[in-house]
Amino acid sequence: MGREFREGDLVVYPSHGAGVVTGTEEKTVLGEVRKYYRVYISDAGLTLSVPADGSNLRPCADEASIEEALDMLGREVTEMPSNWSHRLKHNQEKIKSGELLEVAEVVRNLSVYSREHDLSTGERSTLMRARQILVSEIAAVRGLELPEAERLVNRALKGGGAAG
CATH class of the missing domain: 2.40.10.170 (Thrombin, subunit H)
Structure with missing residues (x-):
């Protein structure tokens, strides 16, 4: 229940x-x-x-979990399946879990992966959905407008830390 x-x-x-x-x-x-x-x-x-x-x-997550998710965006990528369809399923399962850190991991891994490889259409869509979920939760918890939360995510992905 x-x-x-x-x-x-x-x-x-x-x-x-x-x-x-x-x-x-x-x-x-x-x-x-x-x-x-x-x-x-x-x-x-x-x-x-x-x-x-x-x-x-x-x-919604608390502030400490938001900090942890933003911090995760700047960390090393975790192992993903090499086959694109397995990778897609792997990442979709993480999103479906609904857990903030799992969603942040998908955003980080696919964002970093996309810098060196072409993402399939499904992976691009998964990345966009994961980003939207992450950004919306950060915005809700911190009382920010979506573009501000988006900037925090982008900064964290570039290794700029979680500070807002």
Whole structure:
């Protein structure tokens, strides 16, 4: 059973990034009444209905975790499969986990890899999605506009550290 969220809580839905819980609602699906969270994802201008039970909705990271994720962007690349389709699946699984550090690792590894190799269309799309999720969470936690959070990510990727 997942954690309980209240209106105003900052959350991350792995496939869309950071958002805010705007309320709850009950819906009847196949004769069963279930509770859903309404989550507004501001950078997509989208409101999602996320099942309260069984979803991988999680609270936004704390400042220490954001620092750790930004720091990770400047570290050495970790081993990835050499075959592009295996690499794609490997990185998509990390994003699906919803964990901030896993997403940051994908951003770092694919960003560094792309400097020396062409990324497949799927890998480019995975990198863009991972960046969007990472940037949206940094922006939400630090109360920044998306372009500011994007600059922090770019600086960290260049080895400029996590300082904002």
